Structure formats: C-alpha cells, structure tokens
Amino acid sequence: MRVEGKGLINRGHPVSFTFDGMRYEGYEGDTLASALLANDVRLVARSFKYHRPRGILTAGSEEPNALVTVGRGARQEPNVRATVQEIYHGLEARSQNRWPNLTWDALQVNDLAAPFFGAGFYYKTFMWPKAFWEKVYEPAIRRAAGLGALSGENNADSYEKAYAFCDLLVIGAGPTGLMAALVAGRAGADVILADEDASLGGRLLAETHEVDGMPGAEWVREVLEELGEMPNVRLMPRTTVTGAHDGGTFGALERVAHHTIGRAGTPLECFWRIVAKRSILAAGALERPVAFRNNDRPGIMTAGAVRAYLNRWGVSPGKMVTVFTNNDSGHRTARDLLDAGVHVAALIDSRHDAPDCAGVRVLKGAQVCDSGGRLGLESITIRSVSGEDKLQTDCLAMSGGWNPTVHMTCHMGGRPVWNQDLEAFVPAEGAIPGMRAAGACNGVFSTAGCLRAGAEAAAEALDALGVAGGAVELPAAEDDPYRIAPLWAVPGKGRAWLDFQNDVTVKDVKQAAVENFRSVEHMKRYTTQGMATDQGKNSNVAALAILADVTGRAIPETGTTTFRPPYVPVSIAAMGAGSQGKGFAPQRFTTSHKASVERGAPMIEAGLWYRPSYFPVSGETTWRQSCDREVNMVRESVGVCDVSTLGKIDIQGKDAAEFLDFVYTNTFSTLKVGRCRYGLMLREDGFVMDDGTTARLSETHYVMTTTTAAAGEVMRHLEFVHQGLRPDLDVNFISVTEQWAQFAVAGPKSRELLDELLDEPLSEGDWPFMACGAVEVAGVKGRLFRISFSGEHAYELAVPARYGDSLFRLLMARAEEKGGGPYGMEALNVLRIEKGFITHAEIHGRTTAFDVGLEKMVSGKKDCIGKTMSERPGLFGDDREQLVGLKPVGPVKQLAAGAHLFNEKEEAVRVNDQGYVTSVAFSPTLGHMLGMGFLKNGRARHGETIRMVDHLRGLETYCEVIDPVAFDPEGGRVRG
Amino acid sequence: MRITCPICGERDRREFYYKSAAVALERPDPEAGDGVWNDYLHLRENPAGVTRELWYHETGCSAWLVVTRNTVSHEILDAVLASEARA
Structure with missing residues (x-):
C-alpha cells in the first residue's frame, strides 16, 4: 500500500501498466516491484524447481525471485528483475514459469514431491537407461524447471557498444561514491561515476539519514547538481559496471531504453568498455x-x-x-x-x-x-x-546482516577475507590493480564512515594520478556502530531456503556435506547453490556458514566464495552489439563492384572481399553456361577480370633486393628492372606460405603481389622478418592493395585491345612475357604487367583506384567489341585449373615446395626463410603426396574436391589413403572434368588409374593421373 | 588488457596480433643443425610468470613489439620495439 507523505516518486505523474494482463497504476519513479507492492500484489513468480509461490525479496539488482517477462513478440525480454524495471506507460509484464497461471500452477505438485527432489536428485535418478537422458529426462526437466522463455523471433531491438576513458572510475553512487566523485571532480580529475540505479544516491535514497543537516536525498540532489556542472565529470546512471578486467578495463552495461516504450533510434542497451587509470569500488553492501x-x-x-x-x-x-x-x-x-x-x-x-x-x-x-x-x-x-x-x-x-559487495574484487582472482566483527567477507587489499574498495563494500557501514572513506579513496587516487586536490570538509552524518550476532539458520524441521533462485535449502547443504561434498566448490555444484543468475548474492555466505557448521570448521577455513563477471546478467545482444548481419564482418568492395552488380553478376565472398562469380548474358540459365562461355572467350578472344583483391605491397629501399632474396625461395636481386618474376614464399618450418609475382620497377623499388587470402599474413610476415630478424636492412614497405585498381586483360586479342586503349601502343619487342612498366590510359599514369593466370597472352593493367570504375567499364566495352567481355571467379578458377596453377586450395599450409613441384625454386645459393627446414627428412621424397592432375576415365565423369584417392583394387579406408583432391572444374576447353590433387609419389604415376571416393557425397569414380598442366603444357600461348 | 606501444602509446590489446614467444627473434644459423632448429621452431617454455612475447601492432603502426608479460597476473611489464630488442 502507498504511504502518504513518503517517497521520492512523482505523485503528480501517474503511470499505468499491466502485470499478467491486469491494469495497475503507479507513479513516475516507481519500479515494477514498488508499483506492484503499492497495488498489494505480493505473488509475482513461481520458483525455479518447486514452483513455490514467490514474492519480491529485495529492492535491487540482486533480486532472486521477482523475475518477469517484459514486452511481446520479437521484443519480448525474459527474466527481467522487477526490482530494476522502471515502469512506463504501456509497460506489459508477465510472470514466468507457471501454467496455467500464477495462482494455480500445475507444477506446484513438484513442491509436494520435494522430499525426492533434494540435492543430487538428478544425478542419482536419471542415470538409467543412459540413452534416456538426452531424449526424455533432460527435455522434461528443462520444461518443468525454468525461467522465462525467448520469443524465438529475431531480436527487433538495437544495441550498441561504446568506449570510454577516464582518470578515475567510481563504481556506485551512494554516499561513498558521491563523496569520492566530488573530491576528485573538484580537483579537476576526469571522473566517471557509474551506478546501476536510475537515480544516483544509493542507500541515501532508501534511508532517513540526514547528511550535512539536511535529508539524505536533498544532499544527494545538491551534490549531483554540482557534479553535473563539472565538465570533467561524467554521470552514468542505469549503468552497471559488470566486470573488472586487465589493464584497468571495465565492462559496463547501460540500460539505455528499458524504461521507455519509444525505442525508435535509441538502442535498448549499450555495452561499455571503460578504461580507467584508477578506480574506486563503492558498490555498497547487500543484506542477507x-x-x-x-x-x-x-x-x-x-x-x-x-x-x-x-x-x-x-x-x-x-x-x-x-x-x-x-x-x-x-x-x-x-x-x-x-x-x-x-x-x-x-x-x-x-x-x-x-x-x-x-x-x-x-x-x-x-x-x-x-x-x-x-x-x-x-x-x-x-x-x-x-x-x-x-x-x-x-x-x-x-x-x-550485511555482505559487502566484494564481487568486483574477485574478478581477477582475488579472494575476499573473513572479518569476524562484521561476520562477513571484505575485499582483499589490492585484488584489482589500481582499485580501492571504499565504504560499505569495504565493511564500513555508517554514513559518516562512508563519506570519509569516499573522500580518502579519492585523495589517494588523486595522489596516484598526480592531481593536486584541496582539502574537503566532510559533511556531518550518523556514525552508528554496526552490531551483529551471527544467525544463519534457525534450527528446526522443514525446509529453510538459502538460495531462493535455485531452490536450495539448508537441508540440501547439509545433505551435500553428509555425502562428502565438503569442499565449498563441491557443495556448490552438487546443490547448485549460488549458481543461478544472481550468483548467490543473497545466499552464498549463509550457505558457506552452514557448511562450516556441519563440517565442524570455521568459516575462513571452509573457504571463500568468489565471483566472476558479469556482476549482473548481460544479454549476448549487448556484448555483440553491432556484430549482427552486415556488422558481423567488414565488407570490402572493389572499384568494379558497381559495374559488376549492374551486369547482374552474383557476388561471392573471397575473404572480406566481394567478387563477381560470373557475368550472365541473356539466354543463360545456369552458372555453368556463363562460366563455360567466359572460359572460351578468354581462350579465343579477350576477357577482363578485376584482380585488385590480390595483395599489393610496395617495397622500396637500398636493400629491397636483398630483403626479397631472404623472404622468397628464389632470387630477386638478379631480376632486371622492368621485369616480373614468380616467387615462392615459405614459412620458417619449411612449408609453403604464399606465392605471387613481384615486379621490379627500379633498382630499389619492387611491387609484390600476394594471393587475396594471404595478403594480411604476408604483410605481417614481411614486417616480422624485417623488424625482428633483419632490422639492419634498409627497406620499407607498405600495402597498396586499395590504392591500385588492377585488371587482367587476357586472351589472344589482349594485345590488340591494349594497343587501341593505351595512349601509346605497346612497342614491338619491348613487352615479352613477364615484362612490366609504366603506361598511360587517357592521360592517367598506370602500370602494366605482362603476367598471366590463365595461360593466355595476358596483361594486368593497374591504375590509381579512383579510375578503377571507369577503366573497368571501358575495358568491358572494348573487350565486347572484340567478341570478349568480363569474366568472373568461376571462369578464373577453370582457367587456372586447366593450367595447373596453384591457389591456397593447394598451398593449404601442409604442402612443401617439393609437393607442389617447385623444389627447384628453392635457391641453393642463398639462405631464405624456411630453407633449412624444407630440407629436413620427410618433407621431400617418394612418400610425399605430390601435385598431380586428374581426369575421370570411368563411367562416372564427376570429380569432387575433398574426395580421397585410393589404389584401384584397395578398400577405400583411411589406412589405404593415397591422397586427396583439392580443386576440380569442368574444362570447356578439353571437354571433360579436370582435377588437381595430391597423390603419394604422384609425379612418377602419370598414366596410372586411381580410384576417387567421396564418402560425404557418396561419389566414386576412376581417374587417370595426369600432369597438373592439362592445357598447353609447352606454354606457347602465354608467350605468343 | 592494454599494451603500451613505444610508438603509439597505451592501446587496447585488440589492436595487436599475437605471434609467439620472443624466441622467434633468435633465428639460428642455417647450419646450426637439426636440434637447434627443432628447438627454435617447436619447443617453448610455458611458464607461470614472466614471459617475453611478440605482438604486432597490426591496426596501429605495424611495429613488432617484444612484450614482457606475467601470465599469472596478466600484467604487462614492458613493451619495446622488436627491432631494438635483440641486442
């Protein structure tokens, strides 16, 4: 019932809400709990296990009983503590874990059966038959015992994450926190004052204490006014600091819009990461x-x-x-x-x-x-x-009695210490570097004591920060002593509840001890004491005391109870804010993206990049039709493909050549200016890391290309080799992947196309295979490389990225005039498989230069990363699985990547494994499927028939082992 | 966790990429023999206490750092440039 003349609620502002469909009225400033109590609603929930009728136990976030579901449909939020939910017009709350309703709950029979449901009941009962656990027992138990349910729909609310930095983080805005913030704020320190309540003030709002000769709430108002005017102080109400982490980092959950119905444009919650040079824990105490x-x-x-x-x-x-x-x-x-x-x-x-x-x-x-x-x-x-x-x-x-809120001090492994006078645990000193626990959470329970502790903690923090602080006069307040005589459980029969949320009784704890679960960690797990979402805030110490009593030990000897983050439940949605949908991973688009999409090209992901799969033209109904056409186009006329996603690293310096000789297996110091060379890079353990072509633009200037997939890894590797192993070398490099748009122009008519496109035609004889140099396109300075990933006479033309879109459109148009056009990833893949060119499907981290047939590229004349280890026994020889080509010869003409290879007459089981398939494609050029794979001693087995089995897809066929280069093995086309 | 990059100052650990123990800086001579190379590549101490590790300031200045860290307390004791740490 409401009491006249009391309270800080706004009686001029009534608010109506519903609970279990009934309409009630409260006032602005009410929580759901206070408004329900004002309306004489006492029964608000059913307990977790026994479905006992439950009411509101507390007035804060530690509430174990009064959990409700707020909202409907996709916005439904289960397990909201009624004690922290502020009411607003239209708030819809429902009780949980009951059927058909709260006053008549069918599963209250569980309570009658309670003698069977004690500690360890599940462990002992649902043992047999074993198979029943997953299918029968667990689902039934889960239905019966439970909290609120999720809606099953996609969460319609938005969430945010944010970062903050400060000199001093004050956790809790009771008398201690307010005083600390005031002292530090006046001294000019950058202060954040966070409190989980909507109104700052802590117990001063809940007590009738006077501070500085005025009602506590009035003093709070004055202090907040002063703090609010300080530009160096940030007040964060409705923000629960949930965890203390390494390096002065704190997690904090701000309930941004839980107290409103209008959520448009406002996130429901925001998860903060606050980095503070110093912190003061002023989290108060919780009553037992x-x-x-x-x-x-x-x-x-x-x-x-x-x-x-x-x-x-x-x-x-x-x-x-x-x-x-x-x-x-x-x-x-x-x-x-x-x-x-x-x-x-x-x-x-x-x-x-x-x-x-x-x-x-x-x-x-x-x-x-x-x-x-x-x-x-x-x-x-x-x-x-x-x-x-x-x-x-x-x-x-x-x-x-009262338990200091020591939780945060346990988050980095600190163990609270028992204080005999208080009959409670207090924080261990220095448990969190840079943090000082002060006030009630440190065992100081009087108002005057808290004000003093807050001021002292702030002075200490200022000192550590090197900020000069003036003397502050402490306001007068009650300084009553705290007198307590321990009483954990009243002796007697029946069930006495310890953990209200998990339905654990004194009997259960005693039973655990009888069954020899005497360690507090064992007792806890056996009874589930303290393992509900309130983490035993209301019950852990009492349970420990009872365990101590039963086992004839003192409390400190029995153990401590420690806590992990988060202090209150944090929704996954808040912690993962921004990472849903497109926020899950960054998207990288090439300059030709728009033109490709306009052409109807389906875009596929290549790492973070999006690349066109193929470019359909009218009449084509399957990807294969488009792909085959595009392959033929490149082989017969000219194709255009965006290859900008390959990593491009600009390398310059006096020692650039020596550096490249060290990171590549082959030699780049001998490369002529104006030429490119294919390079192979190993990891230090001798396995292949990456490959690509590197061009020498001048004596001291190279441009390296990496594969799309390994661009980041190679960059990291180069930096490591330079800074960590060869800092003596005068070389610098930078990624220019996004600075240059680069297009492959491939096919017999590529030369003709370029001659017409470039400002000056390519001079005869100056552009042999693997040449490179400067060119101009419509006055734009670009670079041209005569390199080929298709086996055709081909070039790659690079221009500054801002010209990429227009150049791509121009290239497409010119190619189409010649009977060519753009080609996508599918065709690119077919072209390279026909030529036996490797990608990361082949250099997947377990293959060596020998395996892929490139052992001759490991120069014997110099050292390089990975060389020593590539020569160790086992990394070369007949036992190795070596790169081969595969061609179906049986009645089944299908090949599958991932399939394994077996000898013709042997059973397709692991011990007989001869190798595996890495890449497959239908070759329109050759008219059958082609595969690449690794086969034991494969290079010596060309011409053999081998059995391919794909157990996953249920596919089996016979293949002929062939040379990986299935098309134009002499390479005449690329040089022509 | 926060790492003080000698170039950029104190930064969140998510800006950094972890590689391995700083042993990776002591690359043996190519002719040092299998045992030495095996040690260098594969064998690592796993102390409960102070370690020297390589971290790369990937989303910062691209500097490789040798970070001295206590694996028990997670305390970062020191961070120096790898290019200057070998001496």
Whole structure:
C-alpha cells in the first residue's frame, strides 16, 4: 500500500501498466516491484524447481525471485528483475514459469514431491537407461524447471557498444561514491561515476539519514547538481559496471531504453568498455536473509528492502509488519515504519542483549521459526524461551546482516577475507590493480564512515594520478556502530531456503556435506547453490556458514566464495552489439563492384572481399553456361577480370633486393628492372606460405603481389622478418592493395585491345612475357604487367583506384567489341585449373615446395626463410603426396574436391589413403572434368588409374593421373 | 588488457596480433643443425610468470613489439620495439 507523505516518486505523474494482463497504476519513479507492492500484489513468480509461490525479496539488482517477462513478440525480454524495471506507460509484464497461471500452477505438485527432489536428485535418478537422458529426462526437466522463455523471433531491438576513458572510475553512487566523485571532480580529475540505479544516491535514497543537516536525498540532489556542472565529470546512471578486467578495463552495461516504450533510434542497451587509470569500488553492501522454515513466502523481504520501499517509493509492503533481525540495522526498519504510521506488530531480535525500540514490542533472544499463509504471508511462528507463539502479520522484514559487495574484487582472482566483527567477507587489499574498495563494500557501514572513506579513496587516487586536490570538509552524518550476532539458520524441521533462485535449502547443504561434498566448490555444484543468475548474492555466505557448521570448521577455513563477471546478467545482444548481419564482418568492395552488380553478376565472398562469380548474358540459365562461355572467350578472344583483391605491397629501399632474396625461395636481386618474376614464399618450418609475382620497377623499388587470402599474413610476415630478424636492412614497405585498381586483360586479342586503349601502343619487342612498366590510359599514369593466370597472352593493367570504375567499364566495352567481355571467379578458377596453377586450395599450409613441384625454386645459393627446414627428412621424397592432375576415365565423369584417392583394387579406408583432391572444374576447353590433387609419389604415376571416393557425397569414380598442366603444357600461348 | 606501444602509446590489446614467444627473434644459423632448429621452431617454455612475447601492432603502426608479460597476473611489464630488442 502507498504511504502518504513518503517517497521520492512523482505523485503528480501517474503511470499505468499491466502485470499478467491486469491494469495497475503507479507513479513516475516507481519500479515494477514498488508499483506492484503499492497495488498489494505480493505473488509475482513461481520458483525455479518447486514452483513455490514467490514474492519480491529485495529492492535491487540482486533480486532472486521477482523475475518477469517484459514486452511481446520479437521484443519480448525474459527474466527481467522487477526490482530494476522502471515502469512506463504501456509497460506489459508477465510472470514466468507457471501454467496455467500464477495462482494455480500445475507444477506446484513438484513442491509436494520435494522430499525426492533434494540435492543430487538428478544425478542419482536419471542415470538409467543412459540413452534416456538426452531424449526424455533432460527435455522434461528443462520444461518443468525454468525461467522465462525467448520469443524465438529475431531480436527487433538495437544495441550498441561504446568506449570510454577516464582518470578515475567510481563504481556506485551512494554516499561513498558521491563523496569520492566530488573530491576528485573538484580537483579537476576526469571522473566517471557509474551506478546501476536510475537515480544516483544509493542507500541515501532508501534511508532517513540526514547528511550535512539536511535529508539524505536533498544532499544527494545538491551534490549531483554540482557534479553535473563539472565538465570533467561524467554521470552514468542505469549503468552497471559488470566486470573488472586487465589493464584497468571495465565492462559496463547501460540500460539505455528499458524504461521507455519509444525505442525508435535509441538502442535498448549499450555495452561499455571503460578504461580507467584508477578506480574506486563503492558498490555498497547487500543484506542477507535468514534461513528459517518457509522463509520464502511472498511478504517476507529483507529489512533494508522494506525501508527502501517505504522511504524511496512511499510503499509499505504490509499493513501489519514484523521485523526479524540479528543486528541493529533491522531496528531502523521498525522505526521508519512507525514514523510513517505503519503498524509494526513486533520486532524479533535474536540477540539477548538487543537494544530497545520505542513504540514496538522487542522480543529479545527470539527467533522466527516458521511462516504460514497460502499464496502470501499471513502469520509467523516465534520461538523464544517461553515457547512458540503464532503472530498474525502480512509482511516480515528480515535481516541476517550485511555482505559487502566484494564481487568486483574477485574478478581477477582475488579472494575476499573473513572479518569476524562484521561476520562477513571484505575485499582483499589490492585484488584489482589500481582499485580501492571504499565504504560499505569495504565493511564500513555508517554514513559518516562512508563519506570519509569516499573522500580518502579519492585523495589517494588523486595522489596516484598526480592531481593536486584541496582539502574537503566532510559533511556531518550518523556514525552508528554496526552490531551483529551471527544467525544463519534457525534450527528446526522443514525446509529453510538459502538460495531462493535455485531452490536450495539448508537441508540440501547439509545433505551435500553428509555425502562428502565438503569442499565449498563441491557443495556448490552438487546443490547448485549460488549458481543461478544472481550468483548467490543473497545466499552464498549463509550457505558457506552452514557448511562450516556441519563440517565442524570455521568459516575462513571452509573457504571463500568468489565471483566472476558479469556482476549482473548481460544479454549476448549487448556484448555483440553491432556484430549482427552486415556488422558481423567488414565488407570490402572493389572499384568494379558497381559495374559488376549492374551486369547482374552474383557476388561471392573471397575473404572480406566481394567478387563477381560470373557475368550472365541473356539466354543463360545456369552458372555453368556463363562460366563455360567466359572460359572460351578468354581462350579465343579477350576477357577482363578485376584482380585488385590480390595483395599489393610496395617495397622500396637500398636493400629491397636483398630483403626479397631472404623472404622468397628464389632470387630477386638478379631480376632486371622492368621485369616480373614468380616467387615462392615459405614459412620458417619449411612449408609453403604464399606465392605471387613481384615486379621490379627500379633498382630499389619492387611491387609484390600476394594471393587475396594471404595478403594480411604476408604483410605481417614481411614486417616480422624485417623488424625482428633483419632490422639492419634498409627497406620499407607498405600495402597498396586499395590504392591500385588492377585488371587482367587476357586472351589472344589482349594485345590488340591494349594497343587501341593505351595512349601509346605497346612497342614491338619491348613487352615479352613477364615484362612490366609504366603506361598511360587517357592521360592517367598506370602500370602494366605482362603476367598471366590463365595461360593466355595476358596483361594486368593497374591504375590509381579512383579510375578503377571507369577503366573497368571501358575495358568491358572494348573487350565486347572484340567478341570478349568480363569474366568472373568461376571462369578464373577453370582457367587456372586447366593450367595447373596453384591457389591456397593447394598451398593449404601442409604442402612443401617439393609437393607442389617447385623444389627447384628453392635457391641453393642463398639462405631464405624456411630453407633449412624444407630440407629436413620427410618433407621431400617418394612418400610425399605430390601435385598431380586428374581426369575421370570411368563411367562416372564427376570429380569432387575433398574426395580421397585410393589404389584401384584397395578398400577405400583411411589406412589405404593415397591422397586427396583439392580443386576440380569442368574444362570447356578439353571437354571433360579436370582435377588437381595430391597423390603419394604422384609425379612418377602419370598414366596410372586411381580410384576417387567421396564418402560425404557418396561419389566414386576412376581417374587417370595426369600432369597438373592439362592445357598447353609447352606454354606457347602465354608467350605468343 | 592494454599494451603500451613505444610508438603509439597505451592501446587496447585488440589492436595487436599475437605471434609467439620472443624466441622467434633468435633465428639460428642455417647450419646450426637439426636440434637447434627443432628447438627454435617447436619447443617453448610455458611458464607461470614472466614471459617475453611478440605482438604486432597490426591496426596501429605495424611495429613488432617484444612484450614482457606475467601470465599469472596478466600484467604487462614492458613493451619495446622488436627491432631494438635483440641486442
């Protein structure tokens, strides 16, 4: 119910929303949880395993129970914690894990069967028959036990990722964080203050404490106003810092638009990577429930949450409240409720020496040992020296003490340390380099203590940053001591809940210990304690304490409980923001892309590049028709193909020649200026890395081409060889792949075409095969290389990339006049297979120069990368699988890349493997299929018949082993 | 993880490409023999502690760096240019 005169909500601004189809009203500033409580809705969920009725336990992101589904269809968001979901007009929320509805859930029978469902139930029960696990047991268990469901549709929301840098990151904007940000901000440091709440202020918004003589919330407002005016301070509300990582890097999730319905143009969430020179963890503390029989009934909440609902949201979760505590902070709940005019039936304090509390009966040394009620709390049973008493109540505020929020300090392997006075873990010092834990998360629980700690932490950070900070006067605030006597579980029969989210009870932990799962890591996995999405924020310490008790050990000896990132669940969509669809990988387009698409060419991916597959003309209905035509065109007239995607590396310097001699197996220092040479590059282990032609433009200037696939790898390799192995060489290189558009002009009529196209015709005799030099096209300075990947008389013409589009169109038009035209990747592939030219299908990382028949290219006169190792035994000889050509000779005329080769009479099994097929194509020139592959001792086996078996495609045929160069083996055409 | 490139300053590790232990800089003489070459190419220490590694500032200045890193704490202790690290 709403309490008049309380809360920071905007009562002038009502907001309507629905929960399970019912319309409710709340106010601006409400969370779904506070608005539901204001409307006396207590039952909001069913538990994970037993389908027990559950209500709201907490008022923050640690909420284990109140998980709901927000939105519909593609925008459906499951497992939203009602305690962090702000309400807005039109918010649609639904409960989860129930059928047919929340008040009558068919699977509540699980709760009756609970005696069978204890720790280890699944492990013990679903053992037999083994095959049943995947098909029967697991699907059934998954249906029964669960959280919310995904819609199954594509996520319609957009997400972003962003980066930020700062001197000081302050995590948490309670009294500690605000004070720290204020001190650092005033000193001029670049500060980011992040807090997961929509309103900054932390517990100051949830308590009635005064700071600096004014209400806490008022002091918060003033501080935020001052911080807001500082250009060096960034405030990041609704931003949960989720993880601390290496090098001062933090992950943070900003809930950008979860509080609005209008999401157009706004991302739903943004995942931040924040790099901070220093950080202050001011994450506060989380209150612990107490384990007692039926302590999970809706209406039983943490005492701090009850105060938060009252003081911040003006809501009392009950009309007749009781408080159960083992420490002083619980008394505040009773006091605040009484001050607000809410009836408090009793304050049960487990400590015999508990203080009094004006206006309420304090039952000292008493404990709550059971609760009653159907779908919500109606009564509690109190046990004291005088026996057991039942008391009517509709809300129990319980406090088992406070756990400092040490989570972030565990993210890099730090283990929290046990503090006996606080009965809680506190952060290990220096667990995260550059981070200081301060305030409640460091075990300081008074407001004054937090303000002081924040100021001190900021001063320390400023000191480390070398920023001078002035003295800051600390505002006055309460400095009450924190007094606690441990109470983890109230003894008694029945089930007392520890982990509300995973339905783990005190009994389960004890059972684990009995079955010898005594290590905390074992207990955890056996019972699933702390393994739900709340990571045991509410339960881990209590479970550890119970394990310690059962095993007769002290808590520190039993172990610690550590946490991993993320602090709260982060959607995959947020972490992968921008990487969906076209954002998955960059797209690289050549200058001829537009003209190719205009011609109807299907574009295929070649690494990140997009290249035309073929250029269909009217009447062609299959790719093969286009491809065959294009091959014939190149063989008979002239074809044009964009080859700009090949890596181009400009190499210059006095020692360029010596450098190339070292990275290539063959010699480039002897190459004449104005000539190109095919080069082979090895890895240091002796296997082939890449191949390509390199042109010498002057004594000290080369242009290397690499394959499209290995362009990046070769660049990296060259830089390594130069910087790492031969820094003495005077050579520089840079990738010019994108600076030059380069087109192959191939075929018997290529010369004729170029003579007509170039500003000056090619002089007779000056352009033999492998010549290169400068040319001009319509006044544009270009480069011409007489090289060929088709086996035809061919050239590659390069111009600065900005002329690529117009040159490609011009080349196509000129080629078409001669009966030629553009050709795509399919034809390019056929042309090279006919000629036995290798690509990365052949030099795939496991083949040597010997294997591909190029061992003579490894110069004996000099050292080069990979030479020594290429000579080791096993990398050459008859046992090696060697490059061969294949031609089908049986009744089946089909070949398949990836198929394996076997001797004619042998069974097609692994031990008989003779080799494999790497590339296949139908050769329109020769009129049959052609293959390239590797065959044991293949060069000596030309003419043999071999069996090809493709187990995957169910294909089998016989092939003749032939020379890899199936067409024009003398090479007359290329030189002609 | 952040690496301080001697040329570009402190950068996110995603700008860098990792190659191997810095041993790769000590290329043996071609005639050093199989054992030495086998060591150089294939055998690596795998310490829990300080290592020297080669990183390439691929999306930055293209410098190869020798990065001294603690594999336990992930702390980057030093980063120098590979071209100057051999001496």
